[in-house]
Amino acid sequence: xxxxxxxxxxxxxxxxxxxxxxxxxxxxxxxxxxxxxxxxxxxxxxxxxxxxxxxxxxxxxxxxxxxxxxxxxxxxxxxxxxxxxxxxxxxxxxxxxxxxxxxxxxxxxxxxxxxxxxxxxxxxxxxxxxxxxxxxxxxxxxxxxxxxxxxxxxxxxxxxxxxxxxxxxxxxxxxxxxxxxxxxxxxxxxxxxxxxxxxxxxxxxxxxxxxxxxxxxxxxxxxxxxxxxxxxxxxxxxxxxxxxxxxxxxxxxxxxxxxxxx
Amino acid sequence: xxxxxxxxxxxxxxxxxxxxxxxxxxxxxxxxxxxxxxxxxxxxxxxxxxxxxxxxxxxxxxxxxxxxxxxxxxxxxxxxxxxxxxxxxxxxxxxxxxxxxxxxxxxxxxxxxxxxxxxxxxxxxxxxxxxxxxxxxxxxxxxxxxxxxxxxxxxxxxxxxxxxxxxxxxxxxxxxxxxxxxxxxxxxxxxxxxxxxxx
Numbered sequence: 051x052x053x054x055x056x057x058x059x060x061x062x063x064x065x066x067x068x069x070x071x072x073x074x075x076x077x078x079x080x081x082x083x084x085x086x087x088x089x090x091x092x093x094x095x096x097x098x099x100x101x102x103x104x105x106x107x108x109x110x111x112x113x114x115x116x117x118x119x120x121x122x123x124x125x126x127x128x129x130x131x132x133x134x135x136x137x138x139x140x141x142x143x144x145x146x147x148x149x150x151x152x153x154x155x156x157x158x159x160x161x162x163x164x165x166x167x168x169x170x171x172x173x174x175x176x177x178x179x180x181x182x183x184x185x186x187x188x189x190x191x192x193x194x195x196x197x198x199x200x201x202x203x204x205x206x207x208x209x210x211x212x213x214x215x216x217x218x219x220x221x222x223x224x225x226x227x228x229x230x231x232x233x234x235x236x237x238x239x240x241x242x243x244x245x246x247x248x249x250x251x252x253x254x255x256x257x258x259x260x261x262x263x264x265x266x267x268x269x270x271x272x273x274x275x276x277x278x279x280x281x282x283x284x285x286x287x288x289x290x291x292x293x294x295x296x297x298x299x300x301x302x303x304x305x306x307x308x309x310x311x312x
Numbered sequence: 313x314x315x316x317x318x319x320x321x322x323x324x325x326x327x328x329x330x331x332x333x334x335x336x337x338x339x340x341x342x343x344x345x346x347x348x349x350x351x352x353x354x355x356x357x358x359x360x361x362x363x364x365x366x367x368x369x370x371x372x373x374x375x376x377x378x379x380x381x382x383x384x385x386x387x388x389x390x391x392x393x394x395x396x397x398x399x400x401x402x403x404x405x406x407x408x409x410x411x412x413x414x415x416x417x418x419x420x421x422x423x424x425x426x427x428x429x430x431x432x433x434x435x436x437x438x439x440x441x442x443x444x445x446x447x448x449x450x451x452x453x454x455x456x457x458x459x460x461x462x463x464x465x466x467x468x469x470x471x472x473x474x475x476x477x478x479x480x481x482x483x484x485x486x487x488x489x490x491x492x493x494x495x496x497x498x499x500x501x502x503x504x505x506x507x508x509x510x511x
Contacts, residue, residue: 051433052425052472053432053434053449055432120326120329124329124499125494127494145325171358171359171360171363173359250428273430
């Protein structure tokens with residue numbers, strides 16, 4: 051039986067992992083490849099890395115850091131931020147990433163999803179989307195881009211359906227309302243999403259304690275969850291190891307890949 | 313020499329990184345000479361069966377591959393789509409494949425489970441190959457799965473809305489539906505087993 055996945059997410063600036071709250075006030079945490087190696091050794095299931103300044107600085111993603119991380123991590127590795135076209139995707143995959151995450155660029159130019167899926171397969175294309183509770187939208191959620199700064203007028207659920215049709219192989223839904231609050235994932239949002247698309251879903255934004263992972267995995271069909279603050283935020287009094295989280299989930303009946311001793 | 317076939321939609325660099333980690337030097341192979349001189353050939357796979365077959369055709373290496381694997385009995389490992397194309401036909405793109413093993417490749421039933429299968433699943437192995445593989449969790453990304461005609465070709469099985477073939481082996485030919493290069497220590501151990509085989 052397929053297990054639920056824990057995905058460590060890194061916001062990277064100049065090759066270093068940083069931590070923000072609701073997309074602001076980034077503080078420095080550690081060198082990206084060092085952090086990736088630590089998470090790999092703790093048996094994280096997957097790693098996502100966002101080059102969060104690439105888009106704003108209108109430059110190609112930081113390929114040297116992608117290469118460094120890929121050389122020491124033997125679990126799936128997704129890269130996003132600043133991917134402009136199929137040629138950027140190819141360079142990023144060649145540097146050792148398995149999957150490409152596209153977010154703002156997909157809203158501006160949705161055909162990048164279908165072009166990427168055609169060239170490299172749907173399994174390579176993760177559609178990431180930042181959504182904010184907006185009562186005037188049909189689903190109650192609106193898509194934001196550019197680091198959650200710009201409203202798009204797109205309904206979040208309509209957008210992820212379109213993303214699936216265009217060929218996204220996986221969809222990561224990040225709640226702007228919950229991001230960095232440590233109050234838990236937006237379960238209502240994930241339930242709406244799971245009814246609307248059939249590709250695997252990743253929940254993002256809000257995890258602060260192990261119970262939040264249990265909640266999203268037992269109360270929704272979500273297959274994967276992004277964790278960051280609880281793993282390494284210096285702002286928190288308590289950080290959790292991947293092993294602690296997996297042991298907790300197994301004790302609570304959630305099927306995850308056990309963190310065995312290496 | 314261990315040759316990893318490098319085609320545009322494959323993830324040869326990831327497989328090379330993984331082999332380096334466990335102490336094996338490899339070359340990224342793009343031509344017939346490299347295939348003919350190899351002791352081991354690895355065909356990584358991401359993307360679709362039809363696209364992978366087209367890439368191999370365009371590279372002009374299908375004949376060299378057949379010569380090496382079927383006649384010279386060079387050790388061969390196909391990963392993911394690289395395993396699926398070992399069979400005669402795939403429902404994906406309705407592609408004609410290599411046909412080195414009898415059987416075909418079918419799509420998972422989307423009414424039972426989310427398709428693609430994406431994540432870590434448990435594999436149980438039959439203890440009948442020179443590679444000693446223990447039951448463990450491996451990383452899968454697949455919408456299609458192989459249905460071997462000959463049950464003796466099945467090396468490992470897993471379960472996704474029903475039991476499916478997760479690994480195959482016949483003589484010098486090995487295939488894993490899971491990504492050995494992305495399955496942490498469990499995958500590296502299978503890859504080390506293959507790279508350490510000698511003919």
